Amino acid sequence: GQNIDQPTEMTATEGAIVQINCTYQTSGFNGLFWYQQHAGEAPTFLSYNVLDGLEEKGRFSSFLSRSKGYSYLLLKELQMKDSASYLCADMDSNYQLIWGAGTKLIIKP
Amino acid sequence: ETGVTQTPRHLVMGMTNKKSLKCEQHLGHNAMYWYKQSAKKPLELMFVYSLEERVENNSVPSRFSPECPNSSHLFLHLHTLQPEDSALYLCASSQDLGNEYNSPLHFGNGTRLTVT
Numbered sequence: 001g002q003n004i005d006q007p008t009e010m011t012a013t014e015g016a017i018v019q020i021n022c023t024y025q026t027s028g029f030n031g032l033f034w035y036q037q038h039a040g041e042a043p044t045f046l047s048y049n050v051l052d053g054l055e056e057k058g059r060f061s062s063f064l065s066r067s068k069g070y071s072y073l074l075l076k077e078l079q080m081k082d083s084a085s086y087l088c089a090d091m092d093s094n095y096q097l098i099w100g101a102g103t104k105l106i107i108k109p
Numbered sequence: 110e111t112g113v114t115q116t117p118r119h120l121v122m123g124m125t126n127k128k129s130l131k132c133e134q135h136l137g138h139n140a141m142y143w144y145k146q147s148a149k150k151p152l153e154l155m156f157v158y159s160l161e162e163r164v165e166n167n168s169v170p171s172r173f174s175p176e177c178p179n180s181s182h183l184f185l186h187l188h189t190l191q192p193e194d195s196a197l198y199l200c201a202s203s204q205d206l207g208n209e210y211n212s213p214l215h216f217g218n219g220t221r222l223t224v225t
Contacts, residue, residue: 004151008149033213035214040218041218042113042199042215042216042217042218042219043152043199043214043216044216045213045214045215048213087152089152095206096154096165097152097154097214098151099151099152100151101149101150101151102149102151
């Protein structure tokens with residue numbers, strides 16, 4: 001079957017660090033994506049992992065463990081503008097994206 | 110400016126109306142997509158076009174009818190919709206199909222559709 005699980009909502013404090021987890025169960029695997037979506041706006045691409053390990057891009061990092069079917073998005077030095085939904089999606093053997101329902105991240109001062 | 114423009118941003122229509130959603134991409138991409146986004150649900154892929162040919166139709170009701178006249182434009186024609194069709198409809202493009210490592214999806218801001 002094909003299933004993506006991520007928490008519905010998380011709250012964190014400005015300046016802190018937050019980790020958003022995503023687990024997937026997909027027949028075939030061609031990579032794991034993270035997108036950011038601010039309310040009323042388009043989802044925008046954040047990261048892509050196809051090999052195990054951590055990919056760092058400024059304040060945002062993404063991790064993948066293929067053996068565990070697990071990824072996380074790590075956001076450091078949180079800013080108020082990071083309040084958004086974070087969408088996890090994995091690409092199956094047919095190069096179709098399977099999406100999670102998204103994690104709404106609320107940043108408090 | 111996302112490179113993918115959708116109009117209108119908001120649309121309210123009755124169940125007997127006919128309307129169309131428009132999407133235009135200025136990125137020179139070869140693939141275009143329609144997605145439906147409902148609250149607290151995963152994105153649902155509706156249609157995929159590659160080089161103006163439809164390559165995917167995920168069991169979408171016939172009251173939704175896509176049209177891709179060229180690689181830069183994509184339409185979604187709507188008729189006799191139901192209230193449960195109310196959602197955010199997102200258009201996206203990518204350089205090619207099946208190669209998203211080099212070509213992530215670029216989304217438009219969506220059309221917020223309300224069916225009354």
